Every structure is written in C-alpha cells, then in structure tokens.
Amino acid sequence: MVLPGLLCGLGLLCPGQGGGGVSASVAATCKTLGTLYPAEVLLPNTKSYETETTAHWASNAILPPGCILTPSTPKIASTMLHHLTTTSTPFSIRSGGHSNNPSFSSIQNGILLSLSSLRRITLSPETNTVLLDSGLRWGEVYSHLSPLGFTVAGGRAESVGVGGLSLGGGISFYAYTVGFGCDNIVGYLVLLPSSEIKEVTATSDPELFRALKGSGGRFLVVLAFRYRLIQIDDQAEGKVWGGMTYSTGLSIPGVLRETARFNAAGPVDEDSHLISTVGMVAGVVDIALTITVHTKLPGKGETPEVFKPFRKAQGLGTTTSALLGIPAKKLGPARIEEISDGQSPDFVYGKRQIMKQLTVSNPDEEYLSECVKVMKKEFFGLSAGKGAMVTLSFIPLGKVISKGRKQNVMGIENRDRLMSVHFNVIWDKERIDEEVYEAVDKAIGRLVEEAKGRGIWERWVYMNYAMFDQDVIASYGEEERGFLRGVERRVDPDGVWKRLVKGGFKISE
Ligand SMILES: Cc1cc2nc3c(=O)[nH]c(=O)nc-3n(C[C@H](O)[C@H](O)[C@H](O)COP(=O)(O)OP(=O)(O)OC[C@H]3O[C@@H](n4cnc5c(N)ncnc54)[C@H](O)[C@@H]3O)c2cc1C
Structure with a gap:
C-alpha cells in the first residue's frame, strides 16, 4: 500500500x-x-x-x-x-x-x-397535478396514485426511474391519448450549473421549459417533475385492462401481421396500447410476446375489440408462458402497478444489456418479417454459441405524439403512423461486449437500409431506447439542435456540463 x-x-x-x-x-x-x-x-x-x-x-x-x-x-x-x-x-x-x-x-x-433519496410524491388535486421527485421509480408512483383513482403518463415498467424516462420523452400506456410523458409535464424543479434552484414552467421560462422535453437534461439536474394527473376510468378500483401474453414461434407471423394492421389503423382505438416482441434464445426465434393494455375497462370477462385478433393469433398464449417457465400475467382488470410489475423481470436484472432503436413510418407485415430475418441472421452466433438472449420490439406510437404541436424538442411533428423498432440484447460475459455492440450496430444498420429502400425510414431516434453511439439530438433536426444549443449556452454559459458530465447524448461538443 x-x-x-x-x-x-x-x-x-x-x-x-x-x-x-x-x-x-x-x-x-x-x-x-x-x-x-x-x-x-x-x-x-x-x-x-x-x-x-x-x-x-x-x-x-x-x-x-x-x-x-x-x-x-x-x-x-x-x-x-x-x-x-x-x-x-x-x-x-x-x-x-x-x-x-x-x-x-x-x-x-x-x-x-x-438522486435515489429524493422520493417525495406531492399531490395537488386543486391544480390536477402531482410533483414527483426524480429518484422515484414508476412502480412507487402508480402504487401511490391508483388507489386514489389517478395515474400519470409514466413508464410501463415499474423499476424504471422517473428522472431519465421523463427527460428522454417517455412512452406510457396512455401514449395514444396524451402523447409523450414529457408533453404532460407542466413544471420542473431544476438545479442549474450555477447551483441555483429554480422552478421552470411554460410561463416562467418557456424556452428552458420546452428544452427539457426530450433533450435528456444535458445542462442541469432536474430535481422534480410536475405531471398532469390522469383520471383512471375505473375510479373505484383504480384499474385498467391488460397484461402480457407469450406464445411460441408458430404464432409469430400472425402477431406481426396484426401488429402492422394495428399500427396502420392509427391505431383505431386510442385507449389501447401495444408492444409486440419477438424473442430469440439459444439461436432459435421462438417466442412472441404481446403487452396489450386498454385504459377503459371492457365488460366483465371480455377482451377489448381491438385486441381480439391478437388473441386469435396467439392462441393459448398464457398457457404457453407457463411451458416456457415465464410467470404468466393474466389478461384482465389490473392496477397499472401490477401490469408494470412484469415489464422488468428479475431474471434479466443485473445482466449485461444494450438497446438500439430506429423509427419507421407505417411499416407493413413484410417489413416486420424482414426485421425478424435480420435478427436471426445477425444474432445467431451470439445467441446459439454465446448464450445471448435477443428481443426485437415493435411499438406503435399513435397519432398524438406527432400532432403538429411543438411542445417538445424531438422534431416529429405531423409524421405518419410511426412505429419504434428496437433490439435489446442480454448477455453474461464482459469479454463479448464489443462483439455484441457490433452485432447490434450491424443489425440496426440493416433495418435502416431496408426501411430506406421501402421509403419508410424516419430520421427520429428515440433517446430512451438509443445506444451510446447514436446521435439522438441530430435526429431531432437542425432547427431543434440549434434551439437546444442556444438554451445550453444560456443555462450553462461556462460549459460546466460539457467539461464535467461525460455521459448522455450530446447537444454539442
Ligand atoms: C426494463 C426497462 C423498461 C423500460 N420501459 C420504458 C417505457 O415504458 N417507456 C419509455 O419511454 N422508456 C422505457 N425504458 C427506457 C428508459 O426510459 C430509459 O432507460 C431511461 O433513461 C431510464 O431512466 P432512469 O432514471 O431509470 O435512468 P438513469 O440511468 O438513472 O438515467 C438515464 C440518463 O438520464 C440522466 N438523468 C437521469 N435523471 C436525471 C435528472 N434528474 N437530471 C438530469 N439528468 C438525469 C442520466 O444522467 C442518464 O444520462 C425502459 C428501460 C428498461 C431497461
């Protein structure tokens, strides 16, 4: 020593x-x-x-x-x-x-x-808002609010943090009716690089207020977020309808077909929400998983109309999940914290993981099948030979998030039927990190190429699913990047964040 x-x-x-x-x-x-x-x-x-x-x-x-x-x-x-x-x-x-x-x-x-010790939840029914400290997890937020008949447009997995999700955008079960989570934030409590604590609202500082919606907070610390409350349809029980369905590889073509149709329709039912995922284990693409949520309760024992084709495509989905050794999440009325509980399963917690994303506009079933083919090809070696698990998720984004309102900085106004597509790779050994990152790069590169060839590629990259080498801020377009650079210069004139905070998606070098 x-x-x-x-x-x-x-x-x-x-x-x-x-x-x-x-x-x-x-x-x-x-x-x-x-x-x-x-x-x-x-x-x-x-x-x-x-x-x-x-x-x-x-x-x-x-x-x-x-x-x-x-x-x-x-x-x-x-x-x-x-x-x-x-x-x-x-x-x-x-x-x-x-x-x-x-x-x-x-x-x-x-x-x-x-920020893990900052965990207050302060409800203000008189303004129909709730102030959420940045260190909270979404599960805690929902468990507090749903017994009161309220919720917010937060994360769909209970263990995710309020801070990062809110700053990167935020896709919630309510996305098709209220847009991004950040579009529903009416105030921020921030800590500026000068160490001053300041409340930021649309009237107190409109530029900074908008700059916080999708920029990842690259020039300050957000201590708390004031979210607009959403009243849960079933006020008495605080429940929505939903759950997860697993099915075997045989159902994949049907699930892809219905996912493309669901997205192409707008979706037709804005109270619904869908995530479709295809999984690859031991080199075999053999799992389809759908997360279907409806924020209005259907009649007792009924499935919302919009999801009936998925039930048909997946057959005895929940039974299959038992066969696969994955805990079944029965479809039906449940509190949001119960549905979000299964979205961050313990068996992947603490493993090595990476995500990478692209956005496409109105993809057809054929494009989604092509994505699965790319997955099979690019990850076969890692999955069959090196124990990596790979998932490919398709998330229809709905119309509201791009409805021509410049309330966030993501630059996706007036786009047509967007769908987010992302890989998530899960593995154990540090020595294959670079190999995994390269495979994900290559696979996303191929999906981008394929999408460009079909004229459905979208520039926008979703920060919350992006890999470190993606230039997320550039994907918002030059106008928004220029706007963010201006705010960054004003808020952090001495470039403290650029010098001292290395992580995060950069606004400027
Ligand atoms: C299992 C799982 C489920 C997910 N589900 C969803 C989902 O349903 N919807 C969705 O949109 N995304 C989802 N995501 C993506 C998630 O939103 C991002 O990973 C997000 O960055 C996580 O936020 P965090 O606070 O947990 O992360 P952290 O790792 O703590 O933070 C992420 C980034 O934000 C910065 N940051 C965090 N808090 C602050 C702050 N208060 N001030 C300034 N900078 C800050 C950090 O420095 C870091 O760069 C999911 C991710 C996982 C792993």
Whole structure:
C-alpha cells in the first residue's frame, strides 16, 4: 500500500473500488463532502456504497465512482453541486439507473450524484397535478396514485426511474391519448450549473421549459417533475385492462401481421396500447410476446375489440408462458402497478444489456418479417454459441405524439403512423461486449437500409431506447439542435456540463 498512498499524497491517483483508481482531487472532494454530510456521502469499502454502485439495471453500465452523493433535499443537492463545480470534479447523474449505456449514469474516476433519496410524491388535486421527485421509480408512483383513482403518463415498467424516462420523452400506456410523458409535464424543479434552484414552467421560462422535453437534461439536474394527473376510468378500483401474453414461434407471423394492421389503423382505438416482441434464445426465434393494455375497462370477462385478433393469433398464449417457465400475467382488470410489475423481470436484472432503436413510418407485415430475418441472421452466433438472449420490439406510437404541436424538442411533428423498432440484447460475459455492440450496430444498420429502400425510414431516434453511439439530438433536426444549443449556452454559459458530465447524448461538443 506504500506506492498507492504515495501517489495519492502527490495528488495523482488514489486507490478505488473494483480496480478503478480515483484522482487525488476526486478523493479530496469526497472527503470534504463526506465530512459535511456523513449520512449522504457513500464512501468506498462500505456496504451502502457497494449497493448503490451496483444499483443499475444492466451490469455493463456499472462503473466504480470515487464516492456517491445521495442528497436528501434540494438544498443539500445544491451545496453538493456547488462543491463539484468549484473543484472541477467530473460527475455523473443517476435517477433509476436504467440506462444500459456505460458512463451515462455511472462514472469512473469521478463522483456519482445519485438522486435515489429524493422520493417525495406531492399531490395537488386543486391544480390536477402531482410533483414527483426524480429518484422515484414508476412502480412507487402508480402504487401511490391508483388507489386514489389517478395515474400519470409514466413508464410501463415499474423499476424504471422517473428522472431519465421523463427527460428522454417517455412512452406510457396512455401514449395514444396524451402523447409523450414529457408533453404532460407542466413544471420542473431544476438545479442549474450555477447551483441555483429554480422552478421552470411554460410561463416562467418557456424556452428552458420546452428544452427539457426530450433533450435528456444535458445542462442541469432536474430535481422534480410536475405531471398532469390522469383520471383512471375505473375510479373505484383504480384499474385498467391488460397484461402480457407469450406464445411460441408458430404464432409469430400472425402477431406481426396484426401488429402492422394495428399500427396502420392509427391505431383505431386510442385507449389501447401495444408492444409486440419477438424473442430469440439459444439461436432459435421462438417466442412472441404481446403487452396489450386498454385504459377503459371492457365488460366483465371480455377482451377489448381491438385486441381480439391478437388473441386469435396467439392462441393459448398464457398457457404457453407457463411451458416456457415465464410467470404468466393474466389478461384482465389490473392496477397499472401490477401490469408494470412484469415489464422488468428479475431474471434479466443485473445482466449485461444494450438497446438500439430506429423509427419507421407505417411499416407493413413484410417489413416486420424482414426485421425478424435480420435478427436471426445477425444474432445467431451470439445467441446459439454465446448464450445471448435477443428481443426485437415493435411499438406503435399513435397519432398524438406527432400532432403538429411543438411542445417538445424531438422534431416529429405531423409524421405518419410511426412505429419504434428496437433490439435489446442480454448477455453474461464482459469479454463479448464489443462483439455484441457490433452485432447490434450491424443489425440496426440493416433495418435502416431496408426501411430506406421501402421509403419508410424516419430520421427520429428515440433517446430512451438509443445506444451510446447514436446521435439522438441530430435526429431531432437542425432547427431543434440549434434551439437546444442556444438554451445550453444560456443555462450553462461556462460549459460546466460539457467539461464535467461525460455521459448522455450530446447537444454539442
Ligand atoms: C426494463 C426497462 C423498461 C423500460 N420501459 C420504458 C417505457 O415504458 N417507456 C419509455 O419511454 N422508456 C422505457 N425504458 C427506457 C428508459 O426510459 C430509459 O432507460 C431511461 O433513461 C431510464 O431512466 P432512469 O432514471 O431509470 O435512468 P438513469 O440511468 O438513472 O438515467 C438515464 C440518463 O438520464 C440522466 N438523468 C437521469 N435523471 C436525471 C435528472 N434528474 N437530471 C438530469 N439528468 C438525469 C442520466 O444522467 C442518464 O444520462 C425502459 C428501460 C428498461 C431497461
């Protein structure tokens, strides 16, 4: 220990966790903040540091920080940020830790600002809004609101964080009626690079207000989001209709056909929501999974009309899920927290994972089948030989998200019947990371090429499903990128974020 101690003393490199060293300046900032806030600064070699460091959805996103700051109030968060910026300490911001991209919400040789202790839910029925702290998970939000007959346009998986999802857009079960989650945020409590705490609304700062809708928050910390409340149709029970259906490979052509039809129709029923997924295990594409939700309850024991063709295509879907060893989620009335509970299954939590996305406009069944063929070809080796599991998801986005309203910065006004398509790869061994990233790149490249050939490719990339090498902000178009650059310059005139926060999709270098 003499040499590391000496290097640290010389202001060079101090020993850290997991083989990662931290610079002496990072160690010094941790020490100062640890003295000021002993309960809210987690230091290496403690159980709480270990737990918080590894609290990521995907293990490839885990990096060992010099220490972790877990402010319990906005005021403490502000003081902590002041220390980070005045000491020029690199840092990363984390809410729910569901980004699969290494260094987006994790950091090596820097400090992790974890918002996990900010978890208040403050209901304001008089303004029909609820203020959600950034560190909350959607499951907690729904469990609090649905017994009261309310919900919000949040994530569809309970473990996802409020912070990251809200800043990247947010696709909810209500997307076809209310658009993106961020379109339903009426106020933000932010921490500026200057450490000032500020409330941002459409009237107090219209430019910054809009810039927060889809930009990923690349120039500040959002401490809390004020969401518009949605009244659940079934006020008494707080329930919607829905669940998950698994079926074997035989049903895949039928599921793809119905998915294309559902999307082409608009969808016809805006109270519905659909995610169709095809899965590949051990080199075989043999699972179809549909998540079908209807926010208005049908008659007792009935299936909403819009989903009947899917039931036909999937046959005895829920029985099949038992055969596959996956817990069945019975279709029927359920609270949103119950439906969202199955969307982030424990058996994939903590594995290595990556997603990559593209958007297409009004794809037909043939294009969706082509996507499955690409999946079979590009991932066969990884899946059959190296144990990777691959899923390919099709998400019809509905009309409302692109209805010619410039309320967010994603640049997708007046587009036609958009569908999001993304791969998610799950694997165990770090040594095949690069191979997986390359395969995902190649597969998405082929889907883009195929879509361009058919004239259905869309420029827009959805931030929340994007891989680190996708230029998400450029996909919003030059006008929106220029707008964001202007806001970035005003909010962060000294370029603090550009210097100190390395993760996230860049607005400008
Ligand atoms: C199982 C699963 C289910 C999902 N379901 C959905 C879904 O239904 N709908 C959907 O739209 N997306 C979904 N996603 C994608 C998800 O929205 C993104 O991964 C999102 O970034 C996760 O947010 P987080 O707070 O958990 O992540 P984090 O990893 O904590 O944060 C993601 C990014 O946002 C930044 N960030 C987070 N909070 C703040 C803040 N308060 N201020 C400034 N920057 C911040 C981080 O620095 C990081 O760059 C899902 C992902 C997974 C893994």
